[in-house]
Amino acid sequence: MTDSRRGKGRLVADRRYPGKSTKAAKPKKAAPARRKATKARAKRGGIVGFFSRIFGWVFRFFLRLFVRAGIVAALIVAVFVGYEYTTLPEVSQALDGRARGSVQLLDRDGVAFAWRGDQFGGVVTADSVSPHLKNAVVATEDRRFYRHFGISPRGVASAVRINLSEGRGPLSGHGGSTITQQTAKLLCLGVQYDPNDWKNEAEYVADCRRGSLYRKAKEAVYALAMELKYSKDEILSIYLNRAYMGGGAYGAAAAAERYFSKPASALTPQESAMIAGLLTAPSSLAPTSNLERSQARAATVLRLMNEQGYLTDEETRAAQANPATLSEDAKTQTGGYFADWVMQSGPDFFTRDTTEDVIISTTLDQRIQKATEDAMKIIFSTKVREGSKAQAAIVVMSADGAVRGMVGGRQTNVSGVFNRATQAKRQTGSAFKPFVYATALELGYSPYDRVEDAPFCMNIPGSGQWCPENYTRDYAGSVTLVDALARSLNIPAVKVSESVGRDLVRKVSEDFGIASDLTDTPALALGASEASLLEMTGAYAGILNGGSSVTPYGLRELRLQGEEQPMMGAGGGIGERVINEQAARQLIWMMEKVVTNGTGGRAALPDRQVAGKTGTTQAARDAWFIGFTADYVAGVWMGYDDNTPLTGVTGSGLPAEIWHEAMRRIHEGMPVTPLPMIVPEPPRQVAQPQQQPQQQQAPQRQQGGGNALENALNQLLRDILGGN
Template identity: 65%
Template sequence: MVNRTPGGGRLVADRRSRPEPPKKQPAPQKPKTPKAKKPRRPAKRGLISGLLFGFFGLIWRIIWGFGWRIGMIGALIIGAGVLYIYSTLPPVADLVDGRARGSVTLLDRNGSVFAWRGDQFGGMVTAENVSPYLKNAIVATEDRRFYMHPGVDPIGVASAVKINLSEGRGPLSGNGGSTITQQTAKLLCLGVPYDPNSGMTETQYEEDCRQTTLWRKIKEAIYAMAMEVKYSKNEILTIYMNRAFLGAGTRGFEAASQRYFGKSAATVTPAESAMLAGLLKAPTRYAPTNNLERAQQRANIIVGLMEEQGYLTPSQASTAVSNPAQLSEAAEAKAGGYFADWVMSDGPEFFTRETTEDVIIKTTLDQRIQLAAEDAMKTIFETKVSETSKAQAAIIVMSADGAVRAMVGGRKTKVSGVFNRATSAKRQTGSAFKPFVYATALELGHHWNSTVVDEPYTIDIPGSGPWSPENYDHKHYGRVTLEYALAHSLNVPAVKVSEAVGRENVRKVASDFGINSNLAEGPALALGASEATLIEVTGAYAGILNGGSSVKPYGLTELRLLGDDAPLMGTEGGIGERVISEAAAQELIYMMSKVVSEGTGTRARLKDREAAGKTGTTSAARDAWFVGFTADYVAGVWMGYDDNTPLKGVTGGGLPAEIWHETMVRVHEGVPAKPLPMLRPAPEPVAQRQPDLPARGNVPQQQTNPVDGVLRDVLNSLFGAGN
């Protein structure tokens, strides 16, 4: 039913439609961007590989964590070490001369240097004033990256280790890869100076400084880095150039340059610089005084390095190779090595062998005479001695006052520091002793023409029994003068004269003339059974030449310190007390001249001047001597084996006389001939000859055939037979 209101309308409101909401305006569309592709997930690892990856990652994190901390600590320790060493390093000038002992420079009689001993330091050179060729040669040879590294060169170390391992050595054996700075640190012994009271010798100290253990290399590297902080590169190079050992006792390049080339290190050429730099590898092996050719070959390698690194042009390098460095005249001669050793051993220890100062010693050596003696020795051994022979010889030449002018102590002449047979070998003198027997007789009033009977002769020696001396040829010559007995070196007359004048007197005369060795007590004294050195016997003969006064052989004439003009000491030696009268000496010289002119020493005869001397051959020919003189010089020659092996076919009148002759011919070149200071007797009738010398005991006289004497004289003149 529909309800309606009055007026006819409906009671219910009309249904109205709902209004529609307003339509939304579409939002402006953003340009579409392509969606990024999601990364593809890796395939899942397996359980085992994941565990291993995690394990090794953990290990790496642990190592890295500890590593950088340990590295930091190590760096701090090294830095602290570098700073500490830096604080202890002295000025450069205090480090250039680190020698524990001084040097001795020996000058000859004319003032020219001929030898050096001790540790020679030529004076400070710097990287600025040294020859640029030498500076560059050192860098090119020892450390081409010297101006780039901080004291240690990792590239060089790695290369050295690789080479050592490839050659089957330990990593630190052989090539060390050391920089110049590290080598300088080693030369400074890491700042530890030599202490003479440490119980180590200087050589042991230096060997200890050169040890190459791992710990030592670490300390060396730290010290090198401290030096790089303290000093400039040129200052480090300066220290190195002054302290390096370069052979032949030289310390530093100035000393080496003076030693080998006779010039300053500031003026050396490329070839000379290369040779000096080449010594750094092995100073003794490459020393030009030891083997010049080997030193030149080493220098050529250095020249190549200098050219390769741009320090020499190809033209300069070619010139250096074509004109290799040569030794100075003094260095090449190497004269007087035995003499220098003798002066060093004979001089005051605190100024020679143990000197801490630089000493200059002027000597008596005459280099012309020294070379003459060396050449004479060489000539005889090359022409008259078998190449396989081990026989040795020694020569001494001196003036009449004992000034030694030349000394050769063995067949090898260009040596030093070896056994010196001229001064150290005590050998039986044989008949070279006989002049002292006759000197005693002359001093006691007998004369050259006094006679003695040469006959069989026996002496009863208490405790030993009878002893009978024999002549060299086992013959006897009856009544002979003292002159004849000495000229022909007859043994029986020498013993009879000795017994007549008294052995004690003979020993005293010989001792006073300078033969200081123990002299035999028995009658064999007259035949040279005693031992003596060549320098003793030669010095004793000098006493005869100078008129009968003893001499002390000497080689030192002046000693002073380097830089001082006033000498600290002068000549130690020379003419001493008179032993026999001048008249007796003149008679003895006359008698000894007959030895050379017509006796056992005719091979020593000189064509242009008078000479006198005496031969000597010991039992079984173990030693052969000739000692004699002219008016100007005395010379002694000994020949034998070091082990006392008997000589074969050699007597004092043979090879020793020939060596003496060759020596004196060379020594007297250009020297005007002078007569010997001797008696010159006029011929006298036989009836006026002096009476016989008394002999102890009754001895029958044996008649001899005069033909034997004539034949013996002829054989002696031809073959130099006799002792």
């Protein structure tokens, strides 16, 4: 049998649809493509294929590693963000972030003139402030604020590039911080100020502002938590309330009141731009420090607002053409030296270290303050050589010790600097002599009593012989007390002081308010002791008020903000009587002669009486003029801080001129009132009776002057000269 299958194909059933099977056979043409792929794989063999496979494996490995590490890092960040989220305070608790309270000082008319501490004008929100302010802050500080999630990688990258291009470290200088991150810093990343943990508030704030990599990372986490906890407007509200805006103002409300005397809701575009511009450098850009610089910065902010669509071109041009200026109240802010003194004179827990908001009513008269400042400026600009480092100080007060004006140096409208009116202790020179004569008058001596102005020496135990001299180094012979004071003669002053008792002169001076230690030597009468200008002016106020001591004061009333009941009242005023009223009135008459007939002529005012006394210390290191009208007492001191002698200056010169210029301005428009003085009766020559030849005539002396003082002086000379 034959094998019927040999040479024959497989037995298959006939296809039912021959046409379709013919078309289905065509894909067999793809075989060449498969052959090409096989050849390509063959070509990738060898060295190139090996390294390609190695690279692919490494890439896939690190990709998987980074993805997994990213997931782990994201989970860790999420944990930290979640934790910070739970620690965030409610919005209402985060708005006022001050570590201490504020102090607002009001003048005698109730007008604010100075602020200390951390001023907070009240809570504002992003919706309650002017829309211009809201837009200005966003345009200046974070233009993508409403689009990012708390941090801006683009902003950080740009800041790093700028820092590196300017030669700084990547985190030094520009920070690329969003408003959310800046708010996180203002919240100090949740760390509360505790006096037990920090040396002072400044150290706490410095730590909050540190820019290390760790702090930046923590700041970013805190910002992310804030974005989850608060809305964008709530974050902006915290920022607008906590940010420091110069001039002691914290928050938009305080800044609007401080600079423009209006609420934050009423700010114009240019005012809003000025406040927003302060955020980069609040102290140096504050309009109260440098208005022109602040206006220039505001113009830049207005341009940014225009570029971002917040202002039209027309609105921008109008705002830039009319820049914001300080309100009239802000312009007239004066009395930095006075404010510092009041803050130092009050209790620390209500002034420098207060945690409450405090309002202090003071005695300051801003019109008088401006007059003293203007007088200082005009004399130094017209009478003092350019480049001179000489300083001066002025104090003006009422007869009860209420200080109305104070300038503690040539620089005005400054605070926190050395106050020569209250802190400097200088020799008083002849300005001390009125207290010598006050003691004599209190003991019953007359202004017409006479004393010999002639060469005079004393033996001082432990020092040897001391021979005082007059400033002119000549002698006037027999002079009255009034003439000796008017001409500021030294020898008569020493003789009177020693005759009435040096201890009594010291007591009278101390009772009048000179609290500094007074020397117990004959040089006491010549002002060898030191005192402050405030002490001396207060002592002269005691002469004007009729012989009663005064304690100079500036604080009238202190109360907490929102409270009607004061916490404390005035800390000074008229005290006990020192000399009788008649003696005080006669002394005023004697001091009036200093101005009309003596060394104080340059202080004379054209329309009213003036009494006072000049003073110049040894080598002209200090020059004084202290005097008064019926209305005010004013003291002027001039000298160098390092005790360098003045050149060509005495108390009768520039100090008297400064005094004259200040008091002329102060008394403009005031009614003329005469000085409260008593003109003593002149000495009378009593007619001698007829003598009997058998009786010996006793010498007759003038009544009304000469007896008491001459006897005392004769006895003093006998004691000094050993009974000769």
